[in-house]
Amino acid sequence: MSLHLQRDLDQLRKEILELGSMVETGINNAVRALNDRRPELTQSVFDAEQLIDEKEVLIEEYCLKILALHQPVAVDLRFIVVVLKVNNDLERMGDLAVNVAKRAVFLSGQEAIPCPPEFSDQMAKSILAMVHDSLDALVKLDVEMARRVIAMDDAVDDVNRQMYVVLQALMRDDSTAVERATSLLSTSRCLERIADLATNIAEDVIFMVEGEVIRHNTDSELS
């Protein structure tokens, strides 16, 4: 591999981690705003949206530049194609964080809904770990770490299912709770989709390294 290609790929790894870090911060702030009822934390999430979009465009352009300039093959080519997909996934995570933030603003003005601790404590931690570790697995080509990310998705799906049960029961018991329960369900689903996107990244890492196609059944959104 030429030194120039090596240098450009290093830069690409740096860029995608930076984008990942922006997205992680957004998710973290959105979830804290939601759980701690602190709507003021959402402003940074809304402000970051455009920066994330711009960074996504820059990274895609950078990938195109590397492809055109160096015409990489084999593992380098596959890495760039995976980065293009991951880039897209991260931008979507950013959109989902904005969605959670919007609901957090609405919900902070409403009567609080008691949540199972698996949602308010565990789910956000798991999701942030999944996003972070999937990107770590990508830049280190670490298949074991990618497998651990995929394994974490089931627990997130379980919590999302539990939220459906809890919140549907609440809506049946208290008709005045319908709007805020629907809103909270929406945040649970957004978080579950973020976990799905991290799982996609992990699957792409495994495919890149081992050539094995993994299709974890990520889409378990309930009725």
Add this chain to the structure above:
Amino acid sequence: MSLHLQRDLDQLRKEILELGSMVETGINNAVRALNDRRPELTQSVFDAEQLIDEKEVLIEEYCLKILALHQPVAVDLRFIVVVLKVNNDLERMGDLAVNVAKRAVFLSGQEAIPCPPEFSDQMAKSILAMVHDSLDALVKLDVEMARRVIAMDDAVDDVNRQMYVVLQALMRDDSTAVERATSLLSTSRCLERIADLATNIAEDVIFMVEGEVIRHNTDSELS
């Protein structure tokens, strides 16, 4: 452009249209199963899921092969990168059609919920047109058609918003309707996400042809 590259790009266009057609059929069957309460129509949607996944993998491999063999530049390179993204978007649409189909099976065993005609008649038609036209715009590099796809998204978002209003009111009035109303809301949201993905494709077409970054605010999911 070499004749070989020309031939491979033609084949790639054919493959992505075939995948699009599989996905359109899935969406159409899922929506008919839902609206006409015909759960037997969903089996083909579930059966097609694996075929769609396999086709997505094949198309990605084909893109990698073209990149490695022909090392295309400029507009051909950009086209392949867009196809990689579209390929991903189509697979996700297939997953969403499966989600709609699952809800259709559940809902067909429940008391029917009266829906606004904008949902049961118009929304599915608009979405199928958006998916079809976005792919047509891609293979014809037709920017005007892409712009029409983007313009259609607002009406779909409006219907989804209307469904939130109607179904939240139903849940407030009738506590026994909570589960089926939540389920129907989920289908509305899945359809809205399919429209968002078609909008993404249309935006990519415009960017590919004109270099103009368009970020239509696609994510209008309500609380």
